[in-house]
Amino acid sequence: MKKLMIKKLALSCYTSEHLDSAETLKIAQLLNHHDLKQFIKVIKSEEDKRTATITSAKALTSADKKTVEDIFKGKTVHFQTDPSLLTGLKVQNADMIYEQSLKNTLEQIRKEVVSL
Amino acid sequence: MITSEEILKQLENKLGAFESNSKMQNVGVVEKSNDGVVAVSGLTQAVMGEQVQFENGSRGLILNLDEEYASVILLDPGSTIKEGDKVSRTEKLLTITASEELLGRVINPLGIPLDGKKEVTKGKQMPLERIAAGVTEREKVDTPMKTGIKAIDAMFPIGRGQRELIIGDRGLGKTAIAIDAILNQKPGRSTLKPMIAIYVAIGQKQSTVAQIAGRLKEEGAMDYSIIVAANAPDPAALQYLAPYAGVSIAEYFMEKGHDVLIVYDDLTKHAWAYRQMSLVLKRPAGREAYPGDVFYLHSRLLERAVRLNEKNGGGSITALPIIETQAGDISAYIPTNVISITDGQIFLEAGLFNSGFRPAINVGSSVSRVGGDAQTGAMKSVSGKLKLDLAQYRELAAFAQFGSDLDAGTVAALDNGKRMTEILKQLQYHPLSEPEQILSIWAVANGYANDIPVEKIGQFETELHEYVHSNNKKLIERLGNGKKVDDEAKEDLKKTVEKFKKGFSI
Numbered sequence: 001m002k003k004l005m006i007k008k009l010a011l012s013c014y015t016s017e018h019l020d021s022a023e024t025l026k027i028a029q030l031l032n033h034h035d036l037k038q039f040i041k042v043i044k045s046e047e048d049k050r051t052a053t054i055t056s057a058k059a060l061t062s063a064d065k066k067t068v069e070d071i072f073k074g075k076t077v078h079f080q081t082d083p084s085l086l087t088g089l090k091v092q093n094a095d096m097i098y099e100q101s102l103k104n105t106l107e108q109i110r111k112e113v114v115s116l
Numbered sequence: 117m118i119t120s121e122e123i124l125k126q127l128e129n130k131l132g133a134f135e136s137n138s139k140m141q142n143v144g145v146v147e148k149s150n151d152g153v154v155a156v157s158g159l160t161q162a163v164m165g166e167q168v169q170f171e172n173g174s175r176g177l178i179l180n181l182d183e184e185y186a187s188v189i190l191l192d193p194g195s196t197i198k199e200g201d202k203v204s205r206t207e208k209l210l211t212i213t214a215s216e217e218l219l220g221r222v223i224n225p226l227g228i229p230l231d232g233k234k235e236v237t238k239g240k241q242m243p244l245e246r247i248a249a250g251v252t253e254r255e256k257v258d259t260p261m262k263t264g265i266k267a268i269d270a271m272f273p274i275g276r277g278q279r280e281l282i283i284g285d286r287g288l289g290k291t292a293i294a295i296d297a298i299l300n301q302k303p304g305r306s307t308l309k310p311m312i313a314i315y316v317a318i319g320q321k322q323s324t325v326a327q328i329a330g331r332l333k334e335e336g337a338m339d340y341s342i343i344v345a346a347n348a349p350d351p352a353a354l355q356y357l358a359p360y361a362g363v364s365i366a367e368y369f370m371e372k373g374h375d376v377l378i379v380y381d382d383l384t385k386h387a388w389a390y391r392q393m394s395l396v397l398k399r400p401a402g403r404e405a406y407p408g409d410v411f412y413l414h415s416r417l418l419e420r421a422v423r424l425n426e427k428n429g430g431g432s433i434t435a436l437p438i439i440e441t442q443a444g445d446i447s448a449y450i451p452t453n454v455i456s457i458t459d460g461q462i463f464l465e466a467g468l469f470n471s472g473f474r475p476a477i478n479v480g481s482s483v484s485r486v487g488g489d490a491q492t493g494a495m496k497s498v499s500g501k502l503k504l505d506l507a508q509y510r511e512l513a514a515f516a517q518f519g520s521d522l523d524a525g526t527v528a529a530l531d532n533g534k535r536m537t538e539i540l541k542q543l544q545y546h547p548l549s550e551p552e553q554i555l556s557i558w559a560v561a562n563g564y565a566n567d568i569p570v571e572k573i574g575q576f577e578t579e580l581h582e583y584v585h586s587n588n589k590k591l592i593e594r595l596g597n598g599k600k601v602d603d604e605a606k607e608d609l610k611k612t613v614e615k616f617k618k619g620f621s622i
Binding site: 048097113 | 127144
């Protein structure tokens with residue numbers, strides 16, 4: 001099956017921005033091994049576009065989490081902690097990253113000093 | 117001697133001006149890596165030709181933007197890229213740092229030094245890809261770029277701002293001509309503005325480049341030269357970028373009003389490197405498996421060799437691209453492409469080389485489309501009929517091979533032709549100044565060497581030059597001022613040569 005056809009099939013599994021699991025399973029069972037690999041790739045890439053990952057040094061409060069979820073309405077938001085950030089946040093939305101953490105700032109300062 | 121207080125003050129100033137950069141960054145993930153090309157997913161905001169940085173600090177260049185992946189070629193060889201590594205945009209196109217400190221240095225296309233000295237970090241960032249100067253910024257090519265090689269300066273003169281191709285099979289002296297042209301640009305050898313030379317080595321053996329660097333240093337040419345080298349073991353990406361890096365540095369100097377000579381040695385290997393990269397990038401292959409834009413590869417490079425008008429600084433870039441042919445076939449794909457781009461070619465032939473005529477320039481097939489406009493009045497007045505006379509000699513010589521009795525006029529023409537051909541021979545690394553060239557050509561063209569055996573013409577020439585340098589410096593000055601050789605100068609020439617001949621013994 002052509003790549004474009006597989007992509008169309010994968011996109012048809014999305015109903016109102018969310019993945020319809022039943023529909024996905026139905027289509028997956030009809031595909032051969034090679035086409036299934038491509039199908040999974042497209043689903044994965046679409047999921048990445050619809051996901052935002054928030055990394056913080058300490059776990060966020062429920063109120064903060066709600067604020068973030070409201071900002072990324074329609075997207076699946078994952079929360080994770082990474083103590084090496086020291087303080088601050090790192091937000092990854094699809095392929096855009098916004099980082100305002102102490103670790104990142106210190107790294108930038110280090111690069112500035114090295115370039116002197 | 118910088119004190120610790122000064123260092124601390126600098127640090128304080130720098131850190132005081134520091135502002136945290138918390139912009140949004142567009143990132144990607146490595147999906148595949150093979151043959152120096154990495155397929156990266158994400159990077160949806162990236163542009164064509166942009167530099168990207170991998171997690172491990174190595175750099176890459178985006179050369180394909182497909183629906184699912186961006187194809188990135190690695191610029192830092194030997195770096196270990198794994199699947200899943202993060203790749204970030206730098207939002208910069210590829211540039212090279214250019215400054216006067218580059219003179220005398222040997223660098224790679226990314227500016228990394230190959231001569232063991234410090235990297236040049238302070239200078240102007242010149243983009244590797246740039247659109248050539250437009251029509252309104254240009255000036256006519258009318259100033260000579262003297263190579264110091266009699267055959268070229270007399271019959272195929274090259275002007276500043278011209279592109280002249282040097283084409284021939286391997287081992288016939290293409291690089292030798294280019295190096296002699298560089299050596300002849302030494303300040304003081306001519307009354308014209310001194311030139312800066314850039315030698316771009318593409319896909320060559322490291323030992324060859326080292327030899328060339330050594331020779332340039334020995335002759336004192338490294339003071340005004342730069343070598344940009346992407347050698348055989350370097351990735352195809354670096355070999356592809358080398359000529360563009362060279363011309364970017366040349367443009368830096370040209371914009372300051374300098375005249376620059378750039379040699380691309382050689383563009384055949386450049387086309388091979390580009391073909392290798394394009395095949396790995398899965399671009400469609402055309403004739404001889406070259407990609408469809410292989411003409412554009414060279415045309416956009418060579419169009420950057422210009423002569424700017426006074427309003428834009430008056431600088432120029434003269435390009436000497438080199439192409440290696442196989443079995444003398446100049447009608448192959450890449451040679452015909454580059455011949456149609458350049459303003460003339462110097463064609464070297466194996467037959468001439470093996471018969472001892474070096475430089476082995478085929479006078480019939482070589483041409484300079486700028487021609488007499490790039491010659492001084494002095495040289496023009498002496499070499500005007502040279503090409504035609506040699507063409508007539510070749511016709512006669514072919515005819516005379518049949519051995520029949522020849523009339524006196526034909527025999528005289530043949531004798532003179534043999535000596536004219538002999539005087540055009542020249543030793544490698546011995547470029548001649550214009551007065552010396554004029555002396556040699558004038559003496560033989562006017563029959564003063566007709567009684568000297570052909571094999572002694574070289575000795576005749578050397579001793580003539582020595583004689584005039586020691587006994588008639590005024591004549592050298594007169595011939596070097598560029599003005600047409602008038603009757604008075606001709607008389608002086610005649611007397612000097614006759615006087616020399618009286619004392620010359622075989």
